[in-house]
Amino acid sequence: MPTTPERPDEVESGLIDVGYLPDEATALVAFLAIKLGKPILVEGPAGVGKTQLAKSLADTLGRELVRLQCYEGLDEAKALYEWNYRKQLLRIQAEAQDTGWTEVQDDIFGEDFLLERPLMTAIASPDPVVLLIDEIDKTDQEFEAMLLELLSDFQISIPELGRIEASTMPLVLLTSNNSRELTEALKRRCLYLWIDYPSLEHELQIVRLHAPELDEKIARRLVEVVAMVRDLDLKKPPSIAESIDWARALLLLGATDIDTKTFNDTMSIIVKHRTDIDIVAERVGVKLGGAEDGVSAASS
């Protein structure tokens, strides 16, 4: 059942219900976006849950999620709409010889021959949806410019059909990894949300939410280690999802503590580059051994 929250904490509790622990700013911005009908531009390092935020918002609001994954060279035909050429061609061939030009034209440029792409789907949907435009920084500036009309007025112009306006207000999220400076015009139309890696306590809560059976002590140790790993200069620092995976793996293995051996055995879950593995083993693995007074005392 689609609902509209009245206060920021309603959004927050709604998100928690579907398994997403937002910080205060995230809940607030989501709430404002719903209230004001403005798109959100979400930026932050990879793996902090930008995409997941859109999914969870769709879940908690009871809306359908329409997703547009951006990539270099994405164009209108792939994002907005496309004429179904084959169907049009068949239609023309099936037509009797003496049909007039105008009739055929009226016929083949109808909605029957229109292939809806994500943006179009989001606009034309009778129920309000959550539209996720993922990794907008991967597209070209031309595509960004095309989005402007959509984001400010929620309408699409099709030359042959006229203007299609949104009957319901979609909640739009754009995510970016900040690999390219987005245009001012686009930023101007959006609310801005920067999501960073969560604080220790916050991540502990997240891990506990997704792996509740894990011992509190180990969970705390785990997020501490992950924070330590993120502090290193790595190609790809571990994301939140990887912390959760690691917690589940430890649970499966029945680990009672994170010492050097457990860490080295399971490290591949959070570190995924060969050079990174070397760095982490060298820096964090040693530290863990040192912290384990019991282990070092037993071995000496």
Place this chain on the structure above:
Amino acid sequence: MPPPPDKRPSREASRRAALFSEPLENPLDAGLTAHLVEFGEELRGEGVALGTSELLDAFSALPEVAWDEPTLFRETLATTLAKSPEDRAIFDLVFERFFFRATELAALTTGIGEAGSGDGEGNSEIDIDALREQIARAIAERNEGAMRDLARLAIAAFAQPGEGSGVLGVDVQRIRRSLELRTDPQGDMPQDDPRAEGLPRDGIRRFEQLLRQELERQQIERTEALPAARPLHELDRALPSGPLQDLASVHRVVTQLKRRLKTQGQEHRGHRRHAHVDIRRTMRASLQTGGVPITLRYRPVRPRRPELFVICDVSTSVTSASVFFLSVMHALHDSFRKMRSFVFIERVSEVTEVFERERDFKAVSEAIARDAGVADISGYTDYGRVWGELLEQIQDELHPRATVIVLGDARTNGRAPGADLFAQIAARAGRTYWLNPEPRLYWNYGDSVIDSYAQYCEAYECWTTAQLENFVKVLTAPEATRP
């Protein structure tokens, strides 16, 4: 144990009531609107690109939240006004300053003072050692409220009223030293004390900010006037410098730079129509039209890829900047086909091979530290000698299409600058640039001799990533568009 902190909340509340003295039923009354516009004006003054539409957004967003909650109010403004991480950092600084001043002003005009503040608490009541430990603990736990209260206590303990230096920054540092707040581990402390492992840098920074705020508050109360408004300290926005954790942010900047370097010049390609016809591609295209070349294909206009000679100072006076510069050199190596790199302190040493061999930045910096052997005796920069050696090594290869880039602070430590040798290098090369990691303000002070070099080259200050990007644009711009 120090006495419990006094009743701050009530004071804070009365301040807030004084500032927002209008009834809450109509939150967007003229008073607040004016305040917010003023706030936006101040943000613009600090270089945040803020449009009217953003301010309007802020106004339309504020009624939606219970904005007597400080964080909600702040986040609402932030999400509508600050649209990049850099802007957000500036926003936070300006927000703190602006609303602090506004509250203090309101307190002044409505005559809310503080009963028994400052000199009321005598030094004798405070156990200094316990205070030190409590502060260390609060910093380690990043307990905002406790830090704020303890900052007041620390001022009461260490800053005798009337004895302050008059400069807040000096007082802050004096108190910090008296408190012995350090980031390095202090082994002689007991195990459970947070100081045994060293305090987090950002925690100490935050505590300093709070100290500063409290000192400023007391000053305002004493003098009953607001101090003159000053722009943000420029260095707050400087290049990410310092130890390992900041290196990651340097890398982020450099990866962005690489991407931009790759696409740079694309926009120029379309405008230049004098390009040569590409016969091969024209013939191929003509196959579609039965061999008649209807559409002409042109050879793409390649962006200028100059031959680069990069010379980087790696002495201690530019440590933080040279980490940054080295990673920039690393990035440049991927983008320019022909490039030779040198590092120098007292002598010059070529590191082109290191950059070509090692793909990993960390290995590069290690190899340079190990093998370059640039520090001879004293470890201080010797520009005169460096130019001489460099000229010897590269003079045969310098030609008008070559570009020389020097990264350094031009501080000679009193030795001969050798500007004539530098002039010879500059004369042989097509273009010569000097990137100085010091703000222009410090140029030519002390032993900096940048001016004697600047007459032979174009000198740029380069201590923020924006300045660096600007420079890259100059460097890669096609010949025709350069002035």
